[in-house]
Amino acid sequence: MMASPLIDIQRLRVLFHGDDGRTTHAVDSVDLSVAHGATLGLVGESGCGKSVTSLAIMGLLSKQSSEVSGSIRFDGFDLLTAGDETLRDLRGNRLAMIFQEPMTSLNPSFTIGDQIIETILRHRGGSRRSARERAIQLLRRVHIPSPEKRVDEYPHKLSGGMRQRVMIAMALACDPRLLIADEPTTALDVTLQAQILELMRELRSESGAAIILITHDLGVVAEVCDEVAVMYAGEIVERAAVDDLFASPQHPYTVGLLGSIPRLDRRADHLATIEGMVPNMANPPAGCRFAARCPFVLDACTRAPPPLRELSPGHASRCIRAPLERLVS
Amino acid sequence: MTALLEATDLVKHFPASRNLFGRPTSFVRAVDGVSFHVEAGETLALVGESGCGKSTVSRLVLRLIEPDAGSVRFEGRDLLALDANELRAFRRQAQIIFQDPYASLNPRMTVGQILGEPLALHELVPPNARRARIEELLRLVGLEPRFARRYPHEFSGGQRQRIAIARALAVEPKLIICDEPVSALDVSIRSQILNLLRDLQDRLGLSYIFVSHDLAVVKHIADRVAVMNLGGIVETAETDALFAAPLHPYSRALLSAIPVPKPQAKRARIILQGEMPSALNPPSGCRFHTRCPFTVERCRLEVPELRQEQRHGTGHAINHAVACHRVGELPPAEAVVPSDGGFSPVLEKLVAAFSHPVEAAAVAGVNKVSTSGGAEAEGRER
Numbered sequence: 237m238m239a240s241p242l243i244d245i246q247r248l249r250v251l252f253h254g255d256d257g258r259t260t261h262a263v264d265s266v267d268l269s270v271a272h273g274a275t276l277g278l279v280g281e282s283g284c285g286k287s288v289t290s291l292a293i294m295g296l297l298s299k300q301s302s303e304v305s306g307s308i309r310f311d312g313f314d315l316l317t318a319g320d321e322t323l324r325d326l327r328g329n330r331l332a333m334i335f336q337e338p339m340t341s342l343n344p345s346f347t348i349g350d351q352i353i354e355t356i357l358r359h360r361g362g363s364r365r366s367a368r369e370r371a372i373q374l375l376r377r378v379h380i381p382s383p384e385k386r387v388d389e390y391p392h393k394l395s396g397g398m399r400q401r402v403m404i405a406m407a408l409a410c411d412p413r414l415l416i417a418d419e420p421t422t423a424l425d426v427t428l429q430a431q432i433l434e435l436m437r438e439l440r441s442e443s444g445a446a447i448i449l450i451t452h453d454l455g456v457v458a459e460v461c462d463e464v465a466v467m468y469a470g471e472i473v474e475r476a477a478v479d480d481l482f483a484s485p486q487h488p489y490t491v492g493l494l495g496s497i498p499r500l501d502r503r504a505d506h507l508a509t510i511e512g513m514v515p516n517m518a519n520p521p522a523g524c525r526f527a528a529r530c531p532f533v534l535d536a537c538t539r540a541p542p543p544l545r546e547l548s549p550g551h552a553s554r555c556i557r558a559p560l561e562r563l564v565s
Numbered sequence: 566m567t568a569l570l571e572a573t574d575l576v577k578h579f580p581a582s583r584n585l586f587g588r589p590t591s592f593v594r595a596v597d598g599v600s601f602h603v604e605a606g607e608t609l610a611l612v613g614e615s616g617c618g619k620s621t622v623s624r625l626v627l628r629l630i631e632p633d634a635g636s637v638r639f640e641g642r643d644l645l646a647l648d649a650n651e652l653r654a655f656r657r658q659a660q661i662i663f664q665d666p667y668a669s670l671n672p673r674m675t676v677g678q679i680l681g682e683p684l685a686l687h688e689l690v691p692p693n694a695r696r697a698r699i700e701e702l703l704r705l706v707g708l709e710p711r712f713a714r715r716y717p718h719e720f721s722g723g724q725r726q727r728i729a730i731a732r733a734l735a736v737e738p739k740l741i742i743c744d745e746p747v748s749a750l751d752v753s754i755r756s757q758i759l760n761l762l763r764d765l766q767d768r769l770g771l772s773y774i775f776v777s778h779d780l781a782v783v784k785h786i787a788d789r790v791a792v793m794n795l796g797g798i799v800e801t802a803e804t805d806a807l808f809a810a811p812l813h814p815y816s817r818a819l820l821s822a823i824p825v826p827k828p829q830a831k832r833a834r835i836i837l838q839g840e841m842p843s844a845l846n847p848p849s850g851c852r853f854h855t856r857c858p859f860t861v862e863r864c865r866l867e868v869p870e871l872r873q874e875q876r877h878g879t880g881h882a883i884n885h886a887v888a889c890h891r892v893g894e895l896p897p898a899e900a901v902v903p904s905d906g907g908f909s910p911v912l913e914k915l916v917a918a919f920s921h922p923v924e925a926a927a928v929a930g931v932n933k934v935s936t937s938g939g940a941e942a943e944g945r946e947r
Contacts, residue, residue, distance in 0.1 A: 281751040281752065281753060281754075282751050381839075395840055396615075397840060398840070425614040425615055425778055426614075426778060426779075426780065426819060426822045426823060426824075427614060427818060427819060427822050427836075427837050428614075428840075429822065429824070430821075430822035430824075430834060430836055431836055431837075433824070434834075434836055452751060452752060453824065454752075454826040455781075455823070455824030455825050455826050456824050457826075458824070458825065458826050458827055458828045458830065459824050459825075459828075459830075478828045479828050479829075482826060482827060482828055483909065483912075484909075484911070484912070485912070485915075488915075488918075491912070491915045491916060491918075491919065492753060492916075492919045493752060493753060494826065494908075494912070494916065495756075495915075495916030495919050495920070496752050496753045496755070496756035496919070497752055497756070497781065497826060498756075498759070498781045498782055498784060498785035498786075499781070499825075499826070499905050499907060499908075500781060500784055500808065500823065500825060500902065500903070500904065500905050501904055501905050501906055501907045502905075502907040502908060504785075504920075505763065506760045506763070506920055507756035507759055507760055507785070507920075508756060508916050508917075508919035508920050509753065509756050509757045509760060509919060509920075510753040510919060513721070531918035531919060532918065560911075560915055561911050563915070564911060564914035564915055564918075565911070
């Protein structure tokens with residue numbers, strides 16, 4: 237019944253081998269899929285593995301220090317076994333990525349036009365003149381004023397919001413099927429964030445590209461995503477349609493996260509806090525990785541790793557105590 | 566009653582370029598005529614986009630940088646008239662916490678040395694009692710006393726921010742300026758620091774100037790808000806009044822853009838066109854006129870004054886001031902601020918399981934401690 241997803245990740249696992257001989261489990265048995273044209277939010281706090289997951293998809297992890305296993309099917313390829321040449325053909329073309337800090341991801345010594353044109357020539361070929369025309373069109377599409385002039389400017393002359401638009405224009409240069417956006421609005425002011433989110437929504441409906449949006453901001457997720465996967469300590473702990481996740485979270489970690497953000501319509505003298513620390517991923521605990529910080533913990537939680545279990549169609553939780561409603565009724 | 570802190574017509578222009586002889590030829594008008602006051606025990610939030618001058622204001626009121634014009638009074642005393650010794654004494658009264666706890670702690674000093682320095686500098690505690698005071702400070706911010714022997718790199722971001730808070734508290738200040746204190750922290754850590762700041766305020770009677778661009782956080786922590794745009798305050802109001810009905814078009818745009826954790830939240834988002842103009846060459850008249858959807862000729866010519874609003878007798882807007890020529894003609898402010906609808910009863914109960922009693926409240930051992938704050942809050946939330 238379901239069409240095959242655009243990208244299908246199975247049992248993705250990323251280990252980092254440190255110089256000191258320690259092995260860190262950055263990502264563990266992650267299963268994810270994104271349908272054509274859908275937007276998936278990948279949420280979690282620093283160090284939960286969300287960015288590593290995206291770098292694994294893009295094939296950007298160093299082969300010397302990391303060990304990636306599992307499978308990532310995209311567009312008929314397995315990205316983990318594909319050769320470097322294939323990956324280079326895909327990246328910037330059918331697979332594109334936007335990073336958090338647009339200043340460090342643009343090359344300061346080339347004009348923004350040159351950087352967009354380079355992408356177009358690499359993947360589409362054609363004349364430099366037509367590529368330049370396309371670059372100007374792209375800048376216009378991301379609402380950069382007077383793109384004919386801006387195309388010849390260097391990144392330092394643009395503000396943060398403008399730079400992020402340039403990054404988006406570059407990512408869109410070859411009409412990608414999948415756009416990975418890693419904290420694209422985190423460095424921006426709330427008014428610019430609103431502009432960029434609006435732009436992403438607009439582009440999604442125009443181009444039909446799927447988006448994986450990586451963020452720690454649940455507000456941003458609620459605004460643009462169709463589906464959400466919450467990550468904790470390298471694992472997906474909950475996955476649901478966006479409405480279900482916010483209305484009825486089924487993993488204690490998600491509950492804690494939701495309670496810890498100040499709400500506009502809720503008066504609380506104290507916000508929820510998640511006590512304790514993220515486990516050391518060089519030596520992850522045997523049972524549930526959230527157990528040590530969970531107010532609903534049972535002995536059984538610490539004995540065996542809980543499976544990601546589907547509670548209702550499309551809503552899965554890695555908690556043996558779910559559904560959580562029954563804990564408080 | 567005099568306010569704890571009163572800033573009047575503060576101006577700070579930074580030279581942006583100089584001629585051959587070192588004379589400034591152009592200025593960034595970072596702060597241009599800002600007035601506000603802070604009462605004892607109150608939290609005033611300064612909000613606005615990057616570059617609006619909010620951090621400069623926070624440094625001006627501490628005289629970390631000298632204003633070009635205007636006055637700052639602390640408990641009625643003119644700070645700008647203080648000599649170096651008096652200024653040092655004043656620093657006991659007012660402290661600052663910065664955004665980046667990785668940059669604001671000296672990596673070569675142990676936590677004990679970091680906290681001991683202000684005690685020695687201000688000769689607050691005799692050397693033989695310092696260790697005890699340092700341990701007390703660590704407990705006050707929810708850290709273990711044995712951490713005094715460790716270095717900053719051994720701590721997480723949230724713990725470092727606690728150390729920065731303990732350092733600010735060491736001199737028993739009346740006012741703490743919090744410059745984006747939680748922006749660099751993860752959400753679950755952020756809530757711990759926000760809870761801590763609020764408990765400390767309740768227990769020690771502190772005033773805060775809370776500089777932030779995160780409006781949901783501001784709604785949570787502040788009693789009053791001053792909205793800044795390009796070096797000037799465009800609106801000040803009690804927090805609840807501002808979020809119920811923001812008046813200035815800039816405040817409305819800011820508040821309408823808050824991303825809320827509720828899918829399909831009802832909102833009438835105002836997306837500003839264009840970017841913030843440069844403070845190097847700010848627009849004439851109202852500095853918001855280039856981005857304002859309601860601009861008329863007058864806005865381009867005349868600078869609007871910050872005037873107290875007299876609104877229909879709701880009793881709401883008593884302390885509500887706004888700097889806009891067209892404030893009376895604007896459309897009603899309803900539905901500008903998005904609604905996140907709070908939690909369902911079930912979710913509220915689940916979240917309550919994460920509401921911990923205030924850490925360290927019982928062991929703090931500081932004179933003004935009352936343990937009631939935390940316990941009551943717990944009761945109310947359930």
